[in-house]
Amino acid sequence: MVNQDILIIWIKYQDGKPSEYLYSPEILQRLDFNKSPAIFKPKISAAQPGEDWMVVRPLQRSDYDKGFLQLLSQLTNVGNISRKLFDDRFTKMKQSGGYYVTVIEDTRVGKLIGAATLTIEQKFIHNCSLRGRLEDVVVNDTYRGKQLGKLIVVTVSLLAQELGCYKMSLDCKDKLIKFYESLGYKMEPGNSNAMNMRFDDPS
Numbered sequence: 001m002v003n004q005d006i007l008i009i010w011i012k013y014q015d016g017k018p019s020e021y022l023y024s025p026e027i028l029q030r031l032d033f034n035k036s037p038a039i040f041k042p043k044i045s046a047a048q049p050g051e052d053w054m055v056v057r058p059l060q061r062s063d064y065d066k067g068f069l070q071l072l073s074q075l076t077n078v079g080n081i082s083r084k085l086f087d088d089r090f091t092k093m094k095q096s097g098g099y100y101v102t103v104i105e106d107t108r109v110g111k112l113i114g115a116a117t118l119t120i121e122q123k124f125i126h127n128c129s130l131r132g133r134l135e136d137v138v139v140n141d142t143y144r145g146k147q148l149g150k151l152i153v154v155t156v157s158l159l160a161q162e163l164g165c166y167k168m169s170l171d172c173k174d175k176l177i178k179f180y181e182s183l184g185y186k187m188e189p190g191n192s193n194a195m196n197m198r199f200d201d202p203s
């Protein structure tokens with residue numbers, strides 16, 4: 001049995017129980033980080049994140065107990081989400097397909113330390129193409145500055161390519177433009193405006 005097979009068995013059966021993933025983890029093992037313009041020093045990838053206590057994987061239903069929502073609260077307001085609400089949303093995302101919430105876990109402490117989401121939009125244009133969107137990127141503040149932001153963004157960007165998207169888009173604050181440019185995203189002349197219409201809180 002080769003190392004990659006052992007890793008796949010480990011991520012399927014952590015703690016002796018089969019774990020439920022939002023999407024199949026195998027696809028992350030075959031992403032080719034040489035396709036990304038991002039520079040990693042030292043070299044790391046989703047399959048080999050550089051530390052034996054770190055794993056890059058799809059979100060699991062059990063991540064409610066691994067600080068997923070607390071991690072997201074370092075990005076924006078999350079609200080008070082019960083286990084039932086989390087479970088229902090996980091089920092709906094899984095059923096509808098197109099949601100690739102991807103996380104980094106510190107397995108020493110059983111906590112999530114990074115996350116990013118790829119959502120895939122089905123189009124009629126461009127011969128019924130697929131378009132990816134990068135959403136909800138966050139790294140736990142005590143782990144920042146160690147390439148994990150780059151690692152999680154490059155992972156979901158390569159995932160979009162692997163799944164056949166013709167492009168991947170994101171919205172970000174001005175101060176993060178350089179960060180995303182270093183990972184291959186471009187401000188396109190005449191086509192880089194983000195506009196929003198805000199509605200009253202529906203709840």
Ligand SMILES: CC(=O)SCCNC(=O)CCNC(=O)[C@H](O)C(C)(C)COP(=O)(O)OP(=O)(O)OC[C@H]1O[C@@H](n2cnc3c(N)ncnc32)[C@H](O)[C@@H]1OP(=O)(O)O
Nearest residue numbers: 134135136137138139144145146147148149150170172179
């Ligand atoms: C599409 C979206 O979701 S946009 C929302 C992005 N998320 C947030 O703003 C949440 C709060 N911020 C974070 O979680 C983190 O700061 C992240 C995800 C932006 C970056 O995570 P990190 O693990 O610190 O990034 P990483 O160590 O890979 O840094 C990569 C490079 O970007 C630069 N960088 C990282 N964060 C920032 C920042 N806030 N402003 C400017 N540059 C930054 C680093 O200096 C580094 O540069 P280098 O490669 O030249 O050394």
